[in-house]
Amino acid sequence: MDLLQAFLLGIIQGLTEFLPVSSSGHLEIGHALLGVKGHNNLLFAVVVHGATVLSTLVVFRKDILDLFKGLLAFKWNQETKYVSFLLLSAIPVLILGLLFKEKIESLFTGNIVFVGSMLLITACLLGFTYFAKSREKSIGWLDALLIGIAQAMAVVPGISRSGSTIATGLLLGKKREDMARFSFLMVLIPIIGANFLDLVGGEMSAADSIGVLPLAVGFIAAFISGLLACKWMIKIVKQGKLIYFAAYCLIIGLIAIFAG
Template identity: 65%
Template sequence: MSLLEAILLGIIQGLTEFLPVSSSGHLELGKAILGIETTEDVTFTVVVHGATVLSTMVIFWRDILDLLRGLFSTDWNESKKYIAMLLWSSIPVVIVGLFFKEEVESLFTGNVLLVGCMLLVTGALLSFTYYSPKEGGPVTFKKAIIIGISQAIAVMPGISRSGSTIATGLLLGVDKSKVARFSFLMVLIPIIGANCKDILDGGMANSVVAPLPLLAGAIAAFISGVLACKWMISIVTRGKLIYFAYYCFAAGAIAIAAHFIA
Protein backbone atom coordinates (compact mmCIF):
# COMPACT_ATOMS: atom_id res chain seq x y z
CA MET A 1 0.00 0.00 0.00
CA SER A 2 1.44 3.35 -1.04
CA LEU A 3 1.49 6.50 1.09
CA LEU A 4 -1.16 8.20 -1.06
CA GLU A 5 -3.43 5.14 -0.99
CA ALA A 6 -3.16 4.98 2.82
CA ILE A 7 -4.06 8.66 3.15
CA LEU A 8 -7.03 8.31 0.79
CA LEU A 9 -8.36 5.24 2.62
CA GLY A 10 -7.78 6.96 5.97
CA ILE A 11 -9.81 9.96 4.85
CA ILE A 12 -12.57 7.68 3.56
CA GLN A 13 -12.64 5.81 6.88
CA GLY A 14 -12.68 8.95 9.00
CA LEU A 15 -15.40 10.70 7.02
CA THR A 16 -17.68 7.75 6.44
CA GLU A 17 -17.43 6.31 9.97
CA PHE A 18 -19.52 9.25 11.17
CA LEU A 19 -21.38 10.41 8.08
CA PRO A 20 -24.35 8.11 7.32
CA VAL A 21 -22.95 6.64 4.10
CA SER A 22 -21.23 3.42 5.33
CA SER A 23 -17.50 3.40 6.06
CA SER A 24 -17.19 -0.32 5.28
CA GLY A 25 -18.98 0.09 1.97
CA HIS A 26 -16.86 3.05 0.91
CA LEU A 27 -13.66 1.30 1.97
CA GLU A 28 -14.62 -1.66 -0.20
CA LEU A 29 -15.40 0.65 -3.10
CA GLY A 30 -12.15 2.56 -2.48
CA LYS A 31 -10.10 -0.65 -2.48
CA ALA A 32 -11.84 -1.79 -5.68
CA ILE A 33 -11.17 1.53 -7.44
CA LEU A 34 -7.54 1.70 -6.27
CA GLY A 35 -6.94 -2.01 -6.82
CA ILE A 36 -5.86 -2.56 -3.20
CA GLU A 37 -6.09 -6.02 -1.65
CA THR A 38 -5.83 -5.94 2.17
CA THR A 39 -8.19 -8.71 3.25
CA GLU A 40 -5.33 -10.83 4.64
CA ASP A 41 -3.79 -7.97 6.66
CA VAL A 42 -5.94 -6.46 9.39
CA THR A 43 -3.27 -4.04 10.61
CA PHE A 44 -4.41 -1.09 8.50
CA THR A 45 -8.04 -1.66 9.46
CA VAL A 46 -7.17 -1.83 13.17
CA VAL A 47 -5.07 1.34 12.97
CA VAL A 48 -7.61 3.51 11.11
CA HIS A 49 -10.45 2.27 13.31
CA GLY A 50 -8.35 3.10 16.35
CA ALA A 51 -7.85 6.60 14.94
CA THR A 52 -11.60 7.12 14.54
CA VAL A 53 -12.13 5.91 18.12
CA LEU A 54 -9.64 8.54 19.23
CA SER A 55 -11.49 11.22 17.25
CA THR A 56 -14.73 10.23 19.01
CA MET A 57 -13.02 10.53 22.38
CA VAL A 58 -11.72 13.99 21.47
CA ILE A 59 -15.20 15.24 20.52
CA PHE A 60 -16.97 13.66 23.50
CA TRP A 61 -14.22 13.90 26.12
CA ARG A 62 -16.44 15.82 28.54
CA ASP A 63 -19.23 13.25 28.21
CA ILE A 64 -16.80 10.36 28.69
CA LEU A 65 -15.22 12.03 31.72
CA ASP A 66 -18.64 12.62 33.30
CA LEU A 67 -19.61 9.00 32.71
CA LEU A 68 -16.38 7.75 34.30
CA ARG A 69 -16.86 10.00 37.32
CA GLY A 70 -20.37 8.65 37.80
CA LEU A 71 -19.18 5.08 37.31
CA PHE A 72 -16.91 5.23 40.34
CA SER A 73 -19.50 6.71 42.67
CA THR A 74 -21.15 4.46 45.24
CA ASP A 75 -24.77 5.01 44.23
CA TRP A 76 -26.81 4.07 41.16
CA ASN A 77 -26.91 7.23 39.06
CA GLU A 78 -27.62 8.44 35.54
CA SER A 79 -24.02 7.84 34.44
CA LYS A 80 -24.14 4.18 35.51
CA LYS A 81 -27.53 3.81 33.85
CA TYR A 82 -26.18 5.32 30.62
CA ILE A 83 -23.11 3.05 30.63
CA ALA A 84 -25.39 0.07 31.26
CA MET A 85 -27.48 1.06 28.22
CA LEU A 86 -24.32 1.37 26.10
CA LEU A 87 -23.23 -2.12 27.17
CA TRP A 88 -26.76 -3.46 26.64
CA SER A 89 -26.86 -2.02 23.12
CA SER A 90 -23.54 -3.73 22.28
CA ILE A 91 -24.80 -7.26 22.90
CA PRO A 92 -26.19 -7.86 19.35
CA VAL A 93 -22.99 -6.78 17.57
CA VAL A 94 -20.85 -8.76 20.05
CA ILE A 95 -22.89 -11.88 19.26
CA VAL A 96 -22.37 -11.30 15.54
CA GLY A 97 -18.65 -10.73 16.05
CA LEU A 98 -18.13 -13.82 18.18
CA PHE A 99 -20.28 -16.35 16.35
CA PHE A 100 -20.51 -15.08 12.76
CA LYS A 101 -17.06 -13.52 12.25
CA GLU A 102 -16.10 -15.70 9.29
CA GLU A 103 -19.45 -15.19 7.57
CA VAL A 104 -19.16 -11.42 7.98
CA GLU A 105 -15.54 -11.33 6.77
CA SER A 106 -16.55 -13.29 3.67
CA LEU A 107 -18.70 -10.33 2.65
CA PHE A 108 -15.65 -8.04 2.50
CA THR A 109 -14.29 -9.34 -0.78
CA GLY A 110 -14.70 -6.35 -3.06
CA ASN A 111 -18.33 -7.27 -3.80
CA VAL A 112 -19.37 -4.02 -5.44
CA LEU A 113 -22.87 -5.33 -6.21
CA LEU A 114 -23.56 -6.14 -2.55
CA VAL A 115 -22.24 -2.75 -1.45
CA GLY A 116 -24.44 -1.01 -4.01
CA CYS A 117 -27.56 -2.85 -2.89
CA MET A 118 -26.87 -2.16 0.78
CA LEU A 119 -26.29 1.54 0.05
CA LEU A 120 -29.80 1.61 -1.37
CA VAL A 121 -31.04 0.08 1.90
CA THR A 122 -29.17 2.78 3.85
CA GLY A 123 -30.73 5.45 1.64
CA ALA A 124 -34.21 4.05 2.27
CA LEU A 125 -33.66 3.97 6.03
CA LEU A 126 -32.43 7.57 6.07
CA SER A 127 -35.46 8.58 4.01
CA PHE A 128 -37.80 7.16 6.64
CA THR A 129 -36.43 9.63 9.22
CA TYR A 130 -38.36 12.35 7.40
CA TYR A 131 -41.45 10.88 9.09
CA SER A 132 -39.89 10.57 12.56
CA PRO A 133 -41.50 12.44 15.49
CA LYS A 134 -40.50 16.10 15.65
CA GLU A 135 -40.13 16.05 19.45
CA GLY A 136 -38.12 13.26 21.02
CA GLY A 137 -37.38 11.78 24.41
CA PRO A 138 -34.44 10.02 26.06
CA VAL A 139 -32.82 6.69 25.23
CA THR A 140 -34.31 3.80 27.23
CA PHE A 141 -33.13 0.22 27.67
CA LYS A 142 -35.80 -1.00 25.23
CA LYS A 143 -34.79 1.55 22.61
CA ALA A 144 -31.09 0.91 23.27
CA ILE A 145 -31.33 -2.79 22.38
CA ILE A 146 -33.29 -2.03 19.20
CA ILE A 147 -30.65 0.54 18.22
CA GLY A 148 -28.05 -2.12 19.05
CA ILE A 149 -29.72 -4.59 16.68
CA SER A 150 -29.50 -2.01 13.90
CA GLN A 151 -25.80 -1.62 14.68
CA ALA A 152 -25.33 -5.37 14.37
CA ILE A 153 -27.07 -5.38 10.99
CA ALA A 154 -24.76 -2.57 9.91
CA VAL A 155 -21.78 -4.96 9.82
CA MET A 156 -22.94 -5.53 6.24
CA PRO A 157 -20.73 -3.51 3.86
CA GLY A 158 -22.86 -0.69 2.50
CA ILE A 159 -25.16 -0.30 5.50
CA SER A 160 -24.10 2.74 7.50
CA ARG A 161 -23.57 2.14 11.21
CA SER A 162 -24.15 5.76 12.19
CA GLY A 163 -26.97 6.10 9.66
CA SER A 164 -28.79 2.98 10.81
CA THR A 165 -28.41 3.62 14.55
CA ILE A 166 -29.34 7.30 14.36
CA ALA A 167 -32.25 6.63 11.99
CA THR A 168 -33.53 3.83 14.23
CA GLY A 169 -33.31 6.07 17.28
CA LEU A 170 -35.15 8.90 15.54
CA LEU A 171 -37.90 6.55 14.36
CA LEU A 172 -38.22 5.29 17.96
CA GLY A 173 -38.81 8.86 19.10
CA VAL A 174 -35.42 9.64 20.65
CA ASP A 175 -34.36 13.30 20.76
CA LYS A 176 -32.03 14.24 17.89
CA SER A 177 -29.08 15.38 19.98
CA LYS A 178 -29.49 12.47 22.39
CA VAL A 179 -29.53 9.83 19.67
CA ALA A 180 -26.45 11.33 17.98
CA ARG A 181 -24.55 11.24 21.29
CA PHE A 182 -25.66 7.68 22.02
CA SER A 183 -24.80 6.50 18.49
CA PHE A 184 -21.26 7.85 18.59
CA LEU A 185 -20.53 6.64 22.13
CA MET A 186 -21.95 3.16 21.57
CA VAL A 187 -19.49 2.49 18.76
CA LEU A 188 -16.52 2.75 21.13
CA ILE A 189 -17.25 -0.59 22.79
CA PRO A 190 -17.40 -2.87 19.69
CA ILE A 191 -14.52 -1.15 17.85
CA ILE A 192 -12.18 -1.22 20.84
CA GLY A 193 -13.22 -4.80 21.56
CA ALA A 194 -12.72 -5.94 17.95
CA ASN A 195 -9.33 -4.21 17.73
CA CYS A 196 -8.15 -5.80 20.98
CA LYS A 197 -9.27 -9.22 19.75
CA ASP A 198 -7.39 -8.79 16.45
CA ILE A 199 -4.25 -7.77 18.33
CA LEU A 200 -4.50 -10.69 20.77
CA ASP A 201 -5.11 -13.10 17.89
CA GLY A 202 -1.83 -11.98 16.35
CA GLY A 203 -3.45 -10.45 13.29
CA MET A 204 -0.98 -7.56 13.31
CA ALA A 205 2.16 -9.64 13.76
CA ASN A 206 3.00 -9.96 10.07
CA SER A 207 1.76 -6.72 8.58
CA VAL A 208 2.61 -6.07 4.94
CA VAL A 209 1.82 -2.36 5.29
CA ALA A 210 4.88 -0.19 5.96
CA PRO A 211 4.98 2.01 9.11
CA LEU A 212 4.81 5.35 7.23
CA PRO A 213 1.58 4.53 5.31
CA LEU A 214 0.09 3.20 8.56
CA LEU A 215 0.89 6.45 10.36
CA ALA A 216 -0.34 8.58 7.46
CA GLY A 217 -3.59 6.61 7.24
CA ALA A 218 -4.15 6.96 11.00
CA ILE A 219 -3.56 10.73 10.96
CA ALA A 220 -5.86 11.14 7.95
CA ALA A 221 -8.58 9.06 9.61
CA PHE A 222 -8.27 11.01 12.88
CA ILE A 223 -8.46 14.49 11.32
CA SER A 224 -11.27 13.63 8.93
CA GLY A 225 -13.07 11.80 11.75
CA VAL A 226 -13.04 14.83 14.03
CA LEU A 227 -14.42 17.03 11.25
CA ALA A 228 -17.05 14.47 10.22
CA CYS A 229 -18.20 13.86 13.79
CA LYS A 230 -18.77 17.59 14.41
CA TRP A 231 -20.53 17.92 11.07
CA MET A 232 -22.75 14.91 11.69
CA ILE A 233 -23.93 16.21 15.06
CA SER A 234 -25.00 19.44 13.36
CA ILE A 235 -26.68 17.54 10.52
CA VAL A 236 -28.74 15.35 12.87
CA THR A 237 -29.75 18.30 15.03
CA ARG A 238 -30.95 20.23 11.97
CA GLY A 239 -32.74 17.18 10.52
CA LYS A 240 -30.86 17.10 7.21
CA LEU A 241 -30.34 13.34 6.87
CA ILE A 242 -32.48 13.25 3.74
CA TYR A 243 -29.63 14.71 1.69
CA PHE A 244 -27.45 11.73 2.58
CA ALA A 245 -30.29 9.45 1.53
CA TYR A 246 -30.06 10.99 -1.94
CA TYR A 247 -26.30 10.43 -1.92
CA CYS A 248 -26.66 6.77 -0.89
CA PHE A 249 -29.24 6.18 -3.63
CA ALA A 250 -26.89 7.71 -6.22
CA ALA A 251 -23.77 5.91 -4.96
CA GLY A 252 -25.64 2.61 -4.74
CA ALA A 253 -26.99 2.94 -8.26
CA ILE A 254 -23.52 3.80 -9.62
CA ALA A 255 -21.96 0.82 -7.81
CA ILE A 256 -24.60 -1.57 -9.16
CA ALA A 257 -24.19 -0.19 -12.67
CA ALA A 258 -20.39 -0.47 -12.41
CA HIS A 259 -20.72 -4.12 -11.42
CA PHE A 260 -22.71 -5.02 -14.51
CA ILE A 261 -20.67 -2.83 -16.88
CA ALA A 262 -17.29 -4.19 -15.72
Protein backbone atom coordinates (compact mmCIF):
# COMPACT_ATOMS: atom_id res chain seq x y z
CA MET A 1 0.00 0.00 0.00
CA ASP A 2 1.50 3.33 -1.06
CA LEU A 3 0.86 6.74 0.49
CA LEU A 4 -1.71 7.85 -2.09
CA GLN A 5 -3.72 4.67 -1.61
CA ALA A 6 -3.56 5.08 2.17
CA PHE A 7 -4.65 8.73 1.87
CA LEU A 8 -7.63 7.95 -0.37
CA LEU A 9 -8.73 4.99 1.74
CA GLY A 10 -8.41 7.11 4.89
CA ILE A 11 -10.71 9.76 3.41
CA ILE A 12 -13.18 7.06 2.35
CA GLN A 13 -13.21 5.68 5.89
CA GLY A 14 -13.58 9.09 7.54
CA LEU A 15 -16.48 10.14 5.34
CA THR A 16 -18.34 6.83 5.25
CA GLU A 17 -17.99 5.93 8.94
CA PHE A 18 -20.49 8.63 9.84
CA LEU A 19 -22.49 8.84 6.63
CA PRO A 20 -24.95 5.92 6.39
CA VAL A 21 -23.28 4.20 3.44
CA SER A 22 -21.08 1.52 5.12
CA SER A 23 -17.45 2.41 5.71
CA SER A 24 -16.35 -1.24 5.64
CA GLY A 25 -18.16 -1.78 2.35
CA HIS A 26 -16.60 1.30 0.77
CA LEU A 27 -13.17 0.29 2.04
CA GLU A 28 -13.57 -3.10 0.38
CA ILE A 29 -14.65 -1.43 -2.87
CA GLY A 30 -11.79 1.06 -2.49
CA HIS A 31 -9.29 -1.76 -2.01
CA ALA A 32 -10.58 -3.42 -5.18
CA LEU A 33 -10.52 -0.22 -7.28
CA LEU A 34 -7.07 0.83 -6.05
CA GLY A 35 -5.65 -2.66 -6.40
CA VAL A 36 -4.81 -2.97 -2.71
CA LYS A 37 -4.74 -6.66 -1.92
CA GLY A 38 -3.51 -8.72 0.96
CA HIS A 39 -4.47 -10.24 4.27
CA ASN A 40 -3.65 -7.01 6.13
CA ASN A 41 -6.61 -5.04 4.78
CA LEU A 42 -8.34 -5.69 8.11
CA LEU A 43 -5.42 -4.14 9.98
CA PHE A 44 -5.72 -0.94 7.96
CA ALA A 45 -9.47 -0.94 8.62
CA VAL A 46 -8.84 -1.20 12.38
CA VAL A 47 -6.37 1.71 12.29
CA VAL A 48 -8.61 4.08 10.33
CA HIS A 49 -11.59 3.08 12.48
CA GLY A 50 -9.49 4.21 15.43
CA ALA A 51 -9.08 7.57 13.71
CA THR A 52 -12.84 7.99 13.41
CA VAL A 53 -13.19 7.12 17.10
CA LEU A 54 -10.91 10.08 17.80
CA SER A 55 -13.12 12.22 15.57
CA THR A 56 -16.14 11.19 17.64
CA LEU A 57 -14.34 12.04 20.88
CA VAL A 58 -13.58 15.53 19.56
CA VAL A 59 -17.09 16.26 18.25
CA PHE A 60 -18.86 14.92 21.34
CA ARG A 61 -16.25 15.98 23.89
CA LYS A 62 -18.76 17.99 25.92
CA ASP A 63 -21.28 15.13 26.01
CA ILE A 64 -18.57 12.65 26.99
CA LEU A 65 -17.26 14.95 29.72
CA ASP A 66 -20.79 15.33 31.12
CA LEU A 67 -21.21 11.55 31.14
CA PHE A 68 -17.96 11.11 33.05
CA LYS A 69 -18.99 13.77 35.57
CA GLY A 70 -22.26 11.94 36.12
CA LEU A 71 -20.48 8.61 36.58
CA LEU A 72 -18.07 10.11 39.10
CA ALA A 73 -21.04 11.16 41.23
CA PHE A 74 -21.37 7.41 42.01
CA LYS A 75 -25.14 7.40 42.00
CA TRP A 76 -27.95 6.37 39.68
CA ASN A 77 -28.57 9.47 37.58
CA GLN A 78 -29.33 10.28 33.94
CA GLU A 79 -25.66 10.04 32.96
CA THR A 80 -25.18 6.65 34.64
CA LYS A 81 -28.35 5.38 33.00
CA TYR A 82 -27.21 6.60 29.58
CA VAL A 83 -23.80 4.93 29.94
CA SER A 84 -25.62 1.73 30.94
CA PHE A 85 -27.59 1.95 27.68
CA LEU A 86 -24.32 2.34 25.76
CA LEU A 87 -22.80 -0.68 27.50
CA LEU A 88 -25.90 -2.77 26.82
CA SER A 89 -25.82 -1.81 23.14
CA ALA A 90 -22.23 -3.10 22.91
CA ILE A 91 -23.06 -6.62 24.13
CA PRO A 92 -24.41 -8.05 20.82
CA VAL A 93 -21.37 -6.98 18.78
CA LEU A 94 -19.08 -8.19 21.58
CA ILE A 95 -20.66 -11.65 21.49
CA LEU A 96 -20.51 -11.74 17.72
CA GLY A 97 -16.88 -10.64 17.70
CA LEU A 98 -15.78 -13.20 20.27
CA LEU A 99 -17.63 -16.16 18.80
CA PHE A 100 -17.33 -15.49 15.09
CA LYS A 101 -14.14 -13.42 14.73
CA GLU A 102 -12.61 -15.63 12.03
CA LYS A 103 -15.83 -15.82 10.03
CA ILE A 104 -16.17 -12.03 10.15
CA GLU A 105 -12.58 -11.55 9.02
CA SER A 106 -13.19 -13.93 6.11
CA LEU A 107 -15.78 -11.49 4.74
CA PHE A 108 -13.08 -8.88 4.10
CA THR A 109 -11.75 -10.46 0.90
CA GLY A 110 -12.63 -7.82 -1.68
CA ASN A 111 -15.80 -9.59 -2.84
CA ILE A 112 -17.56 -6.50 -4.18
CA VAL A 113 -20.58 -8.48 -5.39
CA PHE A 114 -21.25 -9.47 -1.80
CA VAL A 115 -20.60 -5.90 -0.62
CA GLY A 116 -22.99 -4.58 -3.28
CA SER A 117 -25.70 -6.98 -2.10
CA MET A 118 -25.29 -5.77 1.48
CA LEU A 119 -25.44 -2.15 0.32
CA LEU A 120 -28.88 -2.91 -1.11
CA ILE A 121 -29.95 -4.02 2.37
CA THR A 122 -28.61 -0.75 3.77
CA ALA A 123 -30.59 1.11 1.09
CA CYS A 124 -33.77 -0.66 2.20
CA LEU A 125 -33.17 0.19 5.87
CA LEU A 126 -32.62 3.85 5.07
CA GLY A 127 -35.61 3.86 2.75
CA PHE A 128 -37.89 2.60 5.52
CA THR A 129 -37.02 5.64 7.66
CA TYR A 130 -38.75 7.85 5.09
CA PHE A 131 -42.05 6.39 6.29
CA ALA A 132 -41.14 6.28 10.00
CA LYS A 133 -43.06 8.61 12.25
CA SER A 134 -41.08 10.18 15.05
CA ARG A 135 -42.94 9.76 18.35
CA GLU A 136 -40.29 11.70 20.25
CA LYS A 137 -39.66 8.78 22.61
CA SER A 138 -36.52 8.60 24.71
CA ILE A 139 -34.19 5.62 24.42
CA GLY A 140 -34.97 2.77 26.84
CA TRP A 141 -33.42 -0.58 27.78
CA LEU A 142 -35.08 -2.59 25.03
CA ASP A 143 -34.30 0.13 22.49
CA ALA A 144 -30.60 0.04 23.44
CA LEU A 145 -30.51 -3.75 22.98
CA LEU A 146 -32.29 -3.67 19.61
CA ILE A 147 -30.07 -0.86 18.36
CA GLY A 148 -27.08 -2.86 19.60
CA ILE A 149 -28.23 -5.88 17.57
CA ALA A 150 -28.46 -3.60 14.52
CA GLN A 151 -24.88 -2.49 15.17
CA ALA A 152 -23.75 -6.12 15.44
CA MET A 153 -25.21 -6.89 12.02
CA ALA A 154 -23.13 -4.04 10.61
CA VAL A 155 -19.89 -6.01 11.05
CA VAL A 156 -20.71 -7.30 7.57
CA PRO A 157 -19.09 -5.09 4.89
CA GLY A 158 -21.85 -3.23 3.08
CA ILE A 159 -24.19 -2.95 6.07
CA SER A 160 -23.84 0.61 7.36
CA ARG A 161 -23.32 0.84 11.11
CA SER A 162 -24.60 4.39 11.46
CA GLY A 163 -27.32 3.69 8.91
CA SER A 164 -28.59 0.53 10.61
CA THR A 165 -28.47 1.93 14.14
CA ILE A 166 -30.04 5.29 13.31
CA ALA A 167 -32.65 3.64 11.09
CA THR A 168 -33.54 1.16 13.86
CA GLY A 169 -33.91 3.98 16.36
CA LEU A 170 -36.07 6.06 14.05
CA LEU A 171 -38.27 3.05 13.26
CA LEU A 172 -38.68 2.64 17.02
CA GLY A 173 -39.93 6.22 17.16
CA LYS A 174 -36.92 7.83 18.82
CA LYS A 175 -35.97 11.47 18.48
CA ARG A 176 -33.72 12.15 15.49
CA GLU A 177 -31.17 14.21 17.41
CA ASP A 178 -31.03 11.63 20.22
CA MET A 179 -30.43 8.82 17.74
CA ALA A 180 -27.56 10.63 16.02
CA ARG A 181 -25.89 11.21 19.39
CA PHE A 182 -26.50 7.65 20.64
CA SER A 183 -25.38 6.06 17.36
CA PHE A 184 -22.04 7.87 17.32
CA LEU A 185 -21.32 7.38 21.03
CA MET A 186 -22.24 3.68 21.09
CA VAL A 187 -19.54 2.83 18.54
CA LEU A 188 -16.77 4.00 20.86
CA ILE A 189 -16.93 0.95 23.12
CA PRO A 190 -16.67 -1.84 20.49
CA ILE A 191 -14.07 -0.09 18.31
CA ILE A 192 -11.82 0.86 21.22
CA GLY A 193 -12.23 -2.69 22.50
CA ALA A 194 -11.40 -4.19 19.09
CA ASN A 195 -8.30 -2.04 18.73
CA PHE A 196 -7.13 -3.03 22.21
CA LEU A 197 -7.66 -6.75 21.56
CA ASP A 198 -5.79 -6.55 18.25
CA LEU A 199 -2.92 -4.75 19.96
CA VAL A 200 -2.74 -7.28 22.78
CA GLY A 201 -3.14 -10.17 20.35
CA GLY A 202 -0.19 -9.01 18.27
CA GLU A 203 -2.22 -8.14 15.17
CA MET A 204 -0.46 -4.80 14.94
CA SER A 205 2.80 -6.59 14.17
CA ALA A 206 1.42 -6.86 10.65
CA ALA A 207 2.09 -3.13 10.33
CA ASP A 208 5.57 -4.04 9.11
CA SER A 209 4.12 -5.46 5.89
CA ILE A 210 1.94 -2.39 5.26
CA GLY A 211 4.36 0.23 6.47
CA VAL A 212 3.99 2.60 9.42
CA LEU A 213 3.88 5.71 7.20
CA PRO A 214 0.89 4.55 5.09
CA LEU A 215 -0.93 3.66 8.30
CA ALA A 216 -0.18 7.12 9.71
CA VAL A 217 -1.33 8.87 6.51
CA GLY A 218 -4.53 6.82 6.48
CA PHE A 219 -5.14 7.62 10.14
CA ILE A 220 -4.74 11.38 9.69
CA ALA A 221 -6.89 11.45 6.53
CA ALA A 222 -9.63 9.45 8.27
CA PHE A 223 -9.52 11.70 11.35
CA ILE A 224 -9.88 14.99 9.47
CA SER A 225 -12.55 13.76 7.04
CA GLY A 226 -14.31 12.07 9.96
CA LEU A 227 -14.59 15.36 11.84
CA LEU A 228 -16.33 16.98 8.89
CA ALA A 229 -18.59 14.01 8.17
CA CYS A 230 -19.68 13.60 11.80
CA LYS A 231 -20.87 17.19 12.06
CA TRP A 232 -22.56 16.96 8.67
CA MET A 233 -24.34 13.73 9.54
CA ILE A 234 -25.85 15.21 12.72
CA LYS A 235 -27.47 17.92 10.58
CA ILE A 236 -28.66 15.38 8.02
CA VAL A 237 -30.40 13.23 10.63
CA LYS A 238 -32.10 16.26 12.16
CA GLN A 239 -33.40 17.27 8.74
CA GLY A 240 -34.60 13.74 7.94
CA LYS A 241 -32.71 13.44 4.64
CA LEU A 242 -31.60 9.80 4.93
CA ILE A 243 -33.64 8.90 1.84
CA TYR A 244 -30.94 10.45 -0.36
CA PHE A 245 -28.40 8.02 1.06
CA ALA A 246 -30.81 5.16 0.44
CA ALA A 247 -30.73 6.10 -3.25
CA TYR A 248 -26.93 6.38 -3.14
CA CYS A 249 -26.50 2.92 -1.56
CA LEU A 250 -28.91 1.46 -4.09
CA ILE A 251 -26.94 2.88 -7.03
CA ILE A 252 -23.48 1.96 -5.65
CA GLY A 253 -24.73 -1.49 -4.64
CA LEU A 254 -26.04 -2.22 -8.14
CA ILE A 255 -22.83 -0.91 -9.73
CA ALA A 256 -20.75 -3.12 -7.44
CA ILE A 257 -22.85 -6.19 -8.25
CA PHE A 258 -22.69 -5.72 -12.01
CA ALA A 259 -19.02 -4.67 -11.96
CA GLY A 260 -18.14 -7.77 -9.98
